Structure formats: structure tokens, C-alpha cells
Amino acid sequence: DAGVIQSPRHEVTEMGQEVTLRCKPISGHNSLFWYRQTMMRGLELLIYFNNNVPIDDSGMPEDRFSAKMPNASFSTLKIQPSEPRDSAVYFCASSSPPPYEQYFGPGTRLTVT
Amino acid sequence: RKEVEQDPGPFNVPEGATVAFNCTYSNSASQSFFWYRQDCRKEPKLLMSVYSSGNEDGRFTAQLNRASQYISLLIRDSKLSDSATYLCGTNSGYSTLTFGKGTMLLVSP
Numbered sequence: 003d004a005g006v007i008q009s010p011r012h013e014v015t016e017m018g019q020e021v022t023l024r025c026k027p028i029s030g031h032n033s034l035f036w037y038r039q040t041m042m043r044g045l046e047l048l049i050y051f052n053n054n055v056p057i058d059d060s061g062m063p064e065d066r067f068s069a070k071m072p073n074a075s076f077s078t079l080k081i082q083p084s085e086p087r088d089s090a091v092y093f094c095a096s097s098s099p100p101p102y103e104q105y106f107g108p109g110t111r112l113t114v115t
Numbered sequence: 116r117k118e119v120e121q122d123p124g125p126f127n128v129p130e131g132a133t134v135a136f137n138c139t140y141s142n143s144a145s146q147s148f149f150w151y152r153q154d155c156r157k158e159p160k161l162l163m164s165v166y167s168s169g170n171e172d173g174r175f176t177a178q179l180n181r182a183s184q185y186i187s188l189l190i191r192d193s194k195l196s197d198s199a200t201y202l203c204g205t206n207s208g209y210s211t212l213t214f215g216k217g218t219m220l221l222v223s224p
Contacts, residue, residue: 045216100147103149105161
């Protein structure tokens with residue numbers, strides 16, 4: 003298996019622009035997670051899906067962030083408009099229960115100038 | 116109190132040393148526990164799950180202490196390649212994991 007695939011790996015954009023991050027989970031996994039990692043806050047869960055349905059989006063910082071999972075093999079995280087404080091590494095992970103071991107993608111390093 | 120806490124380190128040890136990290140968790144309902152390894156500018160990678168009875172994988176031993184609500188990771192005969200940040204994660208409900216901020220390990224020649 004190729005593992006969790008994320009694109010792009012790096013994204014540099016200007017404040018106010020729309021950013022779309024993409025994720026393909028491991029085939030057969032029915033849970034998908036979006037995380038954000040910064041030095042200050044560590045690894046934070048933004049949202050997670052179970053069987054393509056958003057279950058908990060309480061970690062989404064504000065309305066500028068949205069996520070979708072139109073099918074079992076694809077998810078997007080969108081930031082519109084982007085701000086410099088959104089600069090971070092965004093990871094996607096997938097798992098199949100139990101025991102809920104999560105496998106992470108390589109991440110997208112986002113820089114908003 | 117934070118849900119999952121780890122000593123950020125860094126732990127500086129020479130090659131061949133034994134080193135141990137602890138991770139405390141606040142949710143007594145946590146059921147699953149994991150150790151992840153994260154190299155600089157890379158994604159977290161699952162190192163091992165932590166079972167109630169403790170488990171060992173080569174030089175790595177993980178243990179769970181439910182009474183005191185912590186998990187531990189012991190690394191024997193440290194290698195230079197063990198230098199990384201070690202994250203612990205606990206399952207706090209359904210399939211979500213809550214992670215600590217990690218403990219940095221630096222193994223020197």
C-alpha cells in the first residue's frame with residue numbers, strides 16, 4: 003500500500019488567497035483525520051470523518067476552514083481566506099478500528115506571507 | 116490540566132545508554148495508547164502500541180500504568196538513529212487520538 007498520500011507537499015501563498023490541501027487515505031480505512039502541527043501548539047486535531055461523514059469539527063479554528071470528504075478515497079481541507087497565522091504543517095491520517103492506530107501522510111507545509 | 120503531557124526534553128544520552136520517557140494522561144476512560152516517532156520535518160510514524168500487559172519490540176519496551184495514568188517507553192542500547200521526537204497518543208473516545216507535544220531525544224556518539 004502506498005500509505006496516506008497528501009498534496010501538495012509545500013504551499014506558499016499570499017494572505018487572502020484560497021488554499022486547498024488534499025488527502026488520499028489508506029484503502030480500507032474508514033476514519034480520516036486532519037491535524038495541524040506548530041511548535042507552539044503541537045499536533046492539534048482539526049476535524050475527523052468516519053465513513054465519509056464529519057463527526058467532530060470542534061478543532062477547526064474558525065469559519066475560514068472547511069473540510070470535505072466526497073468519497074472514501076479523497077478529502078480536502080480548504081482555507082479561505084488564508085492568513086499568516088495559518089502557517090503550519092497540516093497532516094492527514096487514516097485508521098480503521100480497532101485499536102485505532104493512525105497512519106499519517108507526509109504532510110503539507112503551508113506558508114502564508 | 117492538559118489531556119496528555121510529556122516532558123519536552125531534550126534528553127541527551129550517549130550511544131549505548133538506556134533512556135526512558137513517561138507520558139501522563141488525564142482521561143481515565145482512555146483505552147488505547149500508542150508511541151509515535153517523529154523525525155525532523157517528517158510525519159509521525161507509529162512506533163508501537165501499548166498493551167495493558169506491556170510489550171516489547173527489540174530494544175523498545177512500552178508499559179502502561181493505569182492506576183497512575185501514565186505510559187512509558189524504554190529504549191535500550193540507544194543508537195544515533197534513535198534521535199527523534201517521541202509522541203504519545205491516547206484514545207479518548209471513538210477513533211480519535213489525543214497527542215502529547217512530544218519528547219525530544221538526542222543520542223550522541
